[in-house]
Amino acid sequence: MRAAETAGADALLLTHGADVRYLSGFTGSSGAIALLGGRATLFTDGRYANQAKAEAKGLRVVIDKRPPEIQAVEWLASSGATQCAFDAGITSVASLERMKKALPQPLRRGFFLPTEGLVARLRQIKDDDEVARLRRAAAIGCGLFAMVLEYVTSSATELQVAAQLEFMARLAGAEAMSFETIVAGGERSALPHGRATSARLPAQGFVTLDFGVLLDGYCSDMTRTVHLGRATEQEWEVYHSVLEAQQAAIAAVAAGVRCADVDEAARSVLRRAGLEKEFAHSTGHGVGLEIHEGPRIAAAQEQILEAGMIITIEPGAYLSGSPGGSALKPDAMAAGRSRVASSRSRRVHPVEKGFGVRIEDMLLVTRSGCEVLTAASSRDWMEL
Amino acid sequence: MRAAETAGADALLLTHGADVRYLSGFTGSSGAIALLGGRATLFTDGRYANQAKAEAKGLRVVIDKRPPEIQAVEWLASSGATQCAFDAGITSVASLERMKKALPQPLRRGFFLPTEGLVARLRQIKDDDEVARLRRAAAIGCGLFAMVLEYVTSSATELQVAAQLEFMARLAGAEAMSFETIVAGGERSALPHGRATSARLPAQGFVTLDFGVLLDGYCSDMTRTVHLGRATEQEWEVYHSVLEAQQAAIAAVAAGVRCADVDEAARSVLRRAGLEKEFAHSTGHGVGLEIHEGPRIAAAQEQILEAGMIITIEPGAYLSGSPGGSALKPDAMAAGRSRVASSRSRRVHPVEKGFGVRIEDMLLVTRSGCEVLTAASSRDWMEL
Numbered sequence: 001m002r003a004a005e006t007a008g009a010d011a012l013l014l015t016h017g018a019d020v021r022y023l024s025g026f027t028g029s030s031g032a033i034a035l036l037g038g039r040a041t042l043f044t045d046g047r048y049a050n051q052a053k054a055e056a057k058g059l060r061v062v063i064d065k066r067p068p069e070i071q072a073v074e075w076l077a078s079s080g081a082t083q084c085a086f087d088a089g090i091t092s093v094a095s096l097e098r099m100k101k102a103l104p105q106p107l108r109r110g111f112f113l114p115t116e117g118l119v120a121r122l123r124q125i126k127d128d129d130e131v132a133r134l135r136r137a138a139a140i141g142c143g144l145f146a147m148v149l150e151y152v153t154s155s156a157t158e159l160q161v162a163a164q165l166e167f168m169a170r171l172a173g174a175e176a177m178s179f180e181t182i183v184a185g186g187e188r189s190a191l192p193h194g195r196a197t198s199a200r201l202p203a204q205g206f207v208t209l210d211f212g213v214l215l216d217g218y219c220s221d222m223t224r225t226v227h228l229g230r231a232t233e234q235e236w237e238v239y240h241s242v243l244e245a246q247q248a249a250i251a252a253v254a255a256g257v258r259c260a261d262v263d264e265a266a267r268s269v270l271r272r273a274g275l276e277k278e279f280a281h282s283t284g285h286g287v288g289l290e291i292h293e294g295p296r297i298a299a300a301q302e303q304i305l306e307a308g309m310i311i312t313i314e315p316g317a318y319l320s321g322s323p324g325g326s327a328l329k330p331d332a333m334a335a336g337r338s339r340v341a342s343s344r345s346r347r348v349h350p351v352e353k354g355f356g357v358r359i360e361d362m363l364l365v366t367r368s369g370c371e372v373l374t375a376a377s378s379r380d381w382m383e384l
Numbered sequence: 385m386r387a388a389e390t391a392g393a394d395a396l397l398l399t400h401g402a403d404v405r406y407l408s409g410f411t412g413s414s415g416a417i418a419l420l421g422g423r424a425t426l427f428t429d430g431r432y433a434n435q436a437k438a439e440a441k442g443l444r445v446v447i448d449k450r451p452p453e454i455q456a457v458e459w460l461a462s463s464g465a466t467q468c469a470f471d472a473g474i475t476s477v478a479s480l481e482r483m484k485k486a487l488p489q490p491l492r493r494g495f496f497l498p499t500e501g502l503v504a505r506l507r508q509i510k511d512d513d514e515v516a517r518l519r520r521a522a523a524i525g526c527g528l529f530a531m532v533l534e535y536v537t538s539s540a541t542e543l544q545v546a547a548q549l550e551f552m553a554r555l556a557g558a559e560a561m562s563f564e565t566i567v568a569g570g571e572r573s574a575l576p577h578g579r580a581t582s583a584r585l586p587a588q589g590f591v592t593l594d595f596g597v598l599l600d601g602y603c604s605d606m607t608r609t610v611h612l613g614r615a616t617e618q619e620w621e622v623y624h625s626v627l628e629a630q631q632a633a634i635a636a637v638a639a640g641v642r643c644a645d646v647d648e649a650a651r652s653v654l655r656r657a658g659l660e661k662e663f664a665h666s667t668g669h670g671v672g673l674e675i676h677e678g679p680r681i682a683a684a685q686e687q688i689l690e691a692g693m694i695i696t697i698e699p700g701a702y703l704s705g706s707p708g709g710s711a712l713k714p715d716a717m718a719a720g721r722s723r724v725a726s727s728r729s730r731r732v733h734p735v736e737k738g739f740g741v742r743i744e745d746m747l748l749v750t751r752s753g754c755e756v757l758t759a760a761s762s763r764d765w766m767e768l
Contacts, residue, residue: 046664047576088478094500096477116478163554170547173582180560192431198557280430 009113011036011081013099015069016090018289019119021217024056032068033059036081043068043075069095073102077111088114117294124286124294125308130218131364134288134310137220138362138373140172140213145224145377152384154203154228158183161209162196169213178212178219178291189225190318190354192281204229206239206355212291219291221312222374223360226382235355236381238275238317242357243379245269245315249283249297253313253363253370259301266315267299278317286311287362309365310373316358319351393497395420395465397483399453400474402673403503405601408440416452417443420465427452427459453479457486461495472498501678508670508678509692514602515748518672518694521604522746522757524556524597529608529761536768538587538612542567545593546580553597562596562603562675573609574702574738576665588613590623590739596675603675605696606758607744610766619739620765622659622701626741627763629653629699633667633681637697637747637754643685650699651683662701670695671746693749694757700742703735 012035014020020031023040028048034041041060044052045068052061064071076084086096100108126134148165162181169177184194186202194208201207210223225242227235245266252265263283270279282298287310295303297311305311359379363370396419398404404415407424412432418425425444428436429452436445448455453475460468470480484492510518532549546565553561568578570586578592585591594607609626611619629650636649647667654663666682671694679687681695689695743763747754 088481089476091477093472093475093477093480093498095473097472097498114477114481159554159557163551166554167547167551170543170550173543175579176564195559 007085007113007115007118009083009085011076011084012118013069013072013076013084013086014119015095016087016119018123019087019090022119022123022289024059026052026056026059027217028052028055030068032072034072034076034084036076036079041072041075043071067098069099070102073099077103077107082107082111083113084111085113085115085118087116087118089116120294123288125306126288126310126364127308130288131308131310133216133218134220134362134364135373137178137213137215137218138222139376140169140174140215141211141220141222141362142374142377143172144168144211144213145209145222148209149226149384152201152207152209152226152228154201157198157200158185158188158194158196159198161201161207162211165209165211169211172213174213174215175217176214178214178221182208182210182223184208184210184356185228187321187354190320190356192316192318192356192358202228204231205353206235206357208356208358210358210360212287217289219287219289220374221287221291221360221362222377223314223316223358224377224379224382225357225359226384228384231383234351235357237273238319238355239357239381241270241273241275242315242317242359243381244273245279246313246359246361246379249313249315250361250363250370250372253305253311253365255305255307255365255367257305259295259297259303259305260299262297262305262313263299263301266313270315270317275317278319279315280318281316284312284314284360305365307365307367310362311365312360312362314358314360316356318356319354321351321354393467393469395460395468396502397453397456397460397468397470398503399479400471400503402507403471403474406503406507406673408443410436410440410443411601412436412439414452416456418456418460418468420460420463425456425459427455451482453483454486457483461487461491466491466495467497468495469497469499469502471500471502473500504678507672509690510672510694510748511692514672515692515694517600517602518604518746518748519757521562521597521599521602522606523760524553524558524599525595525604525606525746526758526761527556528552528595528597529593529606532593533610533768536585536591536593536610536612538585541582541584542569542572542578542580543582545585545591546595549593549595553595556597558597558599559601560598562598562605566592566594566607568592568740569612571705571738574704574740576700576702576740576742586612588615589737590619590741592740592742594742594744596671601673603671603673604758605671605675605744605746606761607698607700607742608761608763608766609741609743610768612768615767618735619741621657622703622739623741623765625654625657625659626699626701626743627765628657629663630697630743630745630763633697633699634745634747634754634756637689637695637749639689639691639749639751641689643679643681643687643689644683646681646689646697647683647685650697654699654701659701662703663699664702665700668696668698668744689749691749691751694746695749696744696746698742698744700740702740703738705735705738 014033031044183196185207186205188194189206189208208225212221249266284297286293361374398417415428567580569591570589572578573590573592592609596605633650668681670677745758
């Protein structure tokens, strides 16, 4: 409510599922919270009558057939609200029109005050209970990775590995996966979002696994890249450049640090290794009730990290193949690591087949640094 | 485009993922299609450069860093569009503001014309290719139900059954489940949306399984209710009332029939059985790229069924428990089936523990009636 008052309104309407759950505990798919004069009321429909009362303790609960946001608006109007902040990033144009029509004519003009992310900003800082849930979700992620490794063989398809991983996740109590499982083998590891397909894993090549569970409403997110068969020197180089970038970013994380500086910590390592263009996405994101929340760990992000934020750090490098050629520029390679034997040659490490590497951990920002919630799962080079 | 012209605009902007996929084949998570003068252009970002060109054949593809809808609006403005229809049910208030700001000042007033569901209405009628995909998805659903039955025992938890079902779905090639799997045992079968929990299945009682797969972008959806252990007469009665209602609704389906009349065909059977109040949801819905599409098969829905629509028919009855009491009114029971022994008594069938039954099939509306796509899975009474 303080957030709404800051915006100048005396009332606040929330309709986004994650916001409603965050403030009330209510997990139904259809609900709206109206706040006025320090009192919060949850509106939902008959399907959720018992559930709303059980979950949204301390809130007044109103059940009605009409859409919850219409109920909420009518109640606010009849309770003397004069201006109501709503989330313009969530509310559709059509929904706002319907809400306006639910108001008495004299109130319509200027009643609704568009804001964005009022609750999403609060949700960035996790309380102890949320940290505990995210810690459990992250721990399950680590366990799943350890268990699924025995299925990561060249006789398996990406889909079979994903199926095993998801099966074990469900048996471990996950409500669902927190996003589409990525199992990307061989050349498909060069796709940043290579969701599992019926493609067979390679006899020789990387396999990237990026996955998370939804546990008690909260998301986990982690990525590991392993190698099947014997790797080339370049594969080894790129892996360790990404790992170095990831560790540099993790080392940069602490309350008070700008998100852009954490991103740059990872990006500068990959730049020195000649892999800047091969790292085309941001370094990380907040995670909680939703898989992608604030803050964004990306270039030009001025936001300051705060203790209690839970974020991912996930740099990667993706090299597309070009028959007979090298994806790395020779000059860039010259700036690379010592295992590069003859960095002046144009074809020291030809990348006939593309490949990619990403390493991702989930971590809790603390005053002095951070705690890696997925630390139980090793990031060491793994040749299976 | 004809749809937009009917609305009075010379341009059309589409941003909803299912609409974009429907019209272009593009499956990326971020894309916008602009239509002007019979030409369609797909806008997306660098992550999807190769994918967009491969998937969206016949469309011009533009790749840029900015949000696709902003790219689209700028292109429309510079190409001479004077008014652009957009989907007000999809577009957020904040997104519309940003799109307005992307326009040259003189164009801003009146450029955007709110419409709702222009493409969603087209999507209701499936073409042959879509029917083939939905048929395959439905067939996989039937196979999964047959295979999962061996896990439906009183020693299993709901979650274990769901995990097995989802595991087999993935191995069969499903991209994902089309919604959260419902496995609701015993008293939990009285919840219309009882998603699988760690609760153990009952030694005696109903188990409702409601699930679907996402296959090649298209959703399946089916529900079966089976009984563990020996059923009471009332359980048998309610099951057969729901089955009779479902078959009556299926028999009512044909091109040219009002949706409300199909709903009434199911509802009247349950009304005669004294179960009208226990059937609190609608009878069905369209299904396709999204799990819930038009038409709605519900009371007061004037929409007329058309050949090529694919819909669900899924009546149910949910009896909440009341210690020592009956959920059915004695008068209502009197109108029930012949197996009711002494329908005048207040306690012929006490429902101490609540239970529920739902039976759902997916069907293709044809000129003369319908074809049940989930016919391979029996609806017969099943006591396991």
